[in-house]
Amino acid sequence: ALAGNRSISRTMYDENEDLSDVEEIVNIRGFSVEEKVLSDSYSADFVRVMEGKDFTYEYVQREGLRIPLIFKENDQLGIRMPDPEFTVSEIKGLVGSRRSVDVMDVSTQKGSEMSMAQFVRYYETPEEERDKLFNVISLEFSHTKLENLIKRPTVDQVDWVDNMWPPGLKQSQTEATNIISEMKYPKVQRYCLMSVKGCYTDFHIDFGGTSVWYHVFKGQKVFWLVPPTPYNLALYEDWVLSGKQSDVFLGDRADGCQRVELQQGYTFFIPSGVLAWLS
Numbered sequence: 458a459l460a461g462n463r464s465i466s467r468t469m470y471d472e473n474e475d476l477s478d479v480e481e482i483v484n485i486r487g488f489s490v491e492e493k494v495l496s497d498s499y500s501a502d503f504v505r506v507m508e509g510k511d512f513t514y515e516y517v518q519r520e521g522l523r524i525p526l527i528f529k530e531n532d533q534l535g536i537r538m539p540d541p542e543f544t545v546s547e548i549k550g551l552v553g554s555r556r557s558v559d560v561m562d563v564s565t566q567k568g569s570e571m572s573m574a575q576f577v578r579y580y581e582t583p584e585e586e587r588d589k590l591f592n593v594i595s596l597e598f599s600h601t602k603l604e605n606l607i608k609r610p611t612v613d614q615v616d617w618v619d620n621m622w623p624p625g626l627k628q629s630q631t632e633a634t635n636i637i638s639e640m641k642y643p644k645v646q647r648y649c650l651m652s653v654k655g656c657y658t659d660f661h662i663d664f665g666g667t668s669v670w671y672h673v674f675k676g677q678k679v680f681w682l683v684p685p686t687p688y689n690l691a692l693y694e695d696w697v698l699s700g701k702q703s704d705v706f707l708g709d710r711a712d713g714c715q716r717v718e719l720q721q722g723y724t725f726f727i728p729s730g731v732l733a734w735l736s
Contacts, residue, residue: 487704490657494736499681499708499716509534514614522615522668525682525731527717528724536724537608538674545580545651549573551603552596552649556634563590563656566702576651584654592656596649600633604647610724612670618643652676657736660693660707663727671725678719678735683711685730693732708734 504525510533512526528534539547549556554574561568579591598604613619618627622642632639645667660683663669671678683689689711696707708714711732719725727733 485703488706488709490736493681493706493708494679496716499714501684501713501715503684503713504682504715504717508532509610512611514611517615522726522728525717525728526726527719528610528726529720529722531722531724534610534724535608535613536610536672537606538672539606543606543674545577548596548603548649548651549577551606552598552601552633556596556601558593559595561592561594561658563592566659580651580653587653590653590655592653592658593651594648594658595635596651597635597644597647598633598649599644599647600630603649607647609646610670610672612668612726616646618646658734659702660696660732660734662693662730662732666729668729669727671719671727673719673721673723673725675721677721680717680719680725681708681734682715682717682727683708683732684713685732686712688712689732690730706734707732 504527506527506529509528509530512528512534531538552573554572554577556573557570558573558576559568560571560576573596576591576593579587627642630641630644635644643665645664650671660681662685683693692711693707696702696705696710717725
């Protein structure tokens with residue numbers, strides 16, 4: 458989810474369309490992503506490593522969700538994931554091959570729609586044969602068969618949708634997609650992100666100022682986090698409105714940017730308002 462700088466064009470590609478034929482305007486970045494990945498300059502220290510047994514309802518009541526938290530083990534965190542051999546093709550089978558998903562073109566940070574069948578075909582294409590980088594960051598899978606394989610961590614105890622939304626409205630939701638006209642509640646609780654090597658998402662605040670959690674099921678992720686101070690938020694607003702996001706890596710101008718590397722199996726909580734860039 459991006460704020461301000463991601464536009465989703467509602468173009469639905471044909472099942473058999475050659476992705477290399479899709480015309481686009483490619484943004485030329487004013488910085489090297491590889492250089493940022495390798496740099497040790499982003500050394501602020503406001504992220505905390507925590508054990509699952511310490512993250513409780515009482516902890517949230519006492520401390521709130523004010524700092525990013527990393528959990529290296531899932532013990533006592535309440536989380537459940539599929540077997541390690543679980544594949545993207547199996548995700549397609551559980552959410553439906555015709556399910557449309559928002560797909561981001563990494564080079565432009567613009568979005569479009571394609572079917573799960575088409576994305577899986579792209580994902581399974583050998584790296585050397587791909588001429589584009591596509592990234593799925595908004596497949597919400599509540600009310601699909603995939604939902605039955607995954608249990609959220611302890612955050613469900615403080616989720617406003619679970620605890621405050623009228624139960625009758627939530628129970629009346631049957632539509633698995635996120636079509637606004639069919640939505641009975643804020644359907645933003647379970648997202649499956651699928652990225653090939655080299656993908657990144659530019660700095661953003663998650664929609665509605667929500668707190669978010671990530672679990673790295675396969676591979677690894679690198680985050681650059683910027684605390685939501687008045688200075689940094691004003692800087693972010695100017696950066697979004699400039700229309701030149703590809704020229705500037707916001708972490709170089711913000712106060713207190715921290716680089717965080719998440720290995721396979723790590724779980725990560727990001728508080729409301731924190732600016733994040735992820736690769």
